[in-house]
Amino acid sequence: MPNPIATPPADEHTLLERAQALAGYTLAELAARANLPLPANLKCDKGWIGVLLERFLGASAGSKPEQDFPDIGVELKTIPIDDRGRPLETTFVSVAPLTGNSGVTWESSHVRHKLARVLWIPVEGLREIPLGERHIGTPLIWSPSPEEEELLRRDWEELMDLIVLGKVESITARHGEVLQLRPKGANSKALTQAIGEFGQPIMTLPRGFYLKKTFTGPLLARHFHL
DNA sequence: ATTTGATCATCT
């Protein structure tokens, strides 16, 4: 039975071993070991699983704007899956910058940086399974293939072009093949500054980049030969 | 207000 670890992993292999040691355990078992109360459901605690697993992997706690494991350049993503290993939700990547984007490129983007190296941890997510009975799956260390990065780059450039051109409010989640832009805020009243259609400052919903399931599904399937 | 962790729940 693994224990929470406060120390960041010295290298990627150590991180992967820590993650592999969690596979097969239920959320109730890990919550008890971490002395974290198990919520009845995730309705009012949507990021609970991510925070729980961070404690066992030695991620720098808190909400700092950087990778989970900056020393080794790895980002942690838990991903809810159904009984056939397919993703149940899109995957949040990062907040979209709506101003100050003159000269930003894919190469220097937060999206590319965050997705450069990802530790994926699948977790049973079907709502009919009580939260405490859901099992941790086998982890996967991943970097985008050249083909995957090209897909991501094209979507990112399309979406950023619209943002820079003041068309952020015309963007819907249907834009993009594998990467989409959707609201990412406390609620529909939280606003942030952006560029309007005439180049003027406007207030609009904060947005985030999300990976579509059509991207993460095959990514997991390929690894687990589903 | 913003970024972290994401999933909820309504609509199509």
Next chain:
DNA sequence: AGATGATCAAAT
């Protein structure tokens, strides 16, 4: 049923 737009909590 699945996806889109909306939402929740903690840390900073």
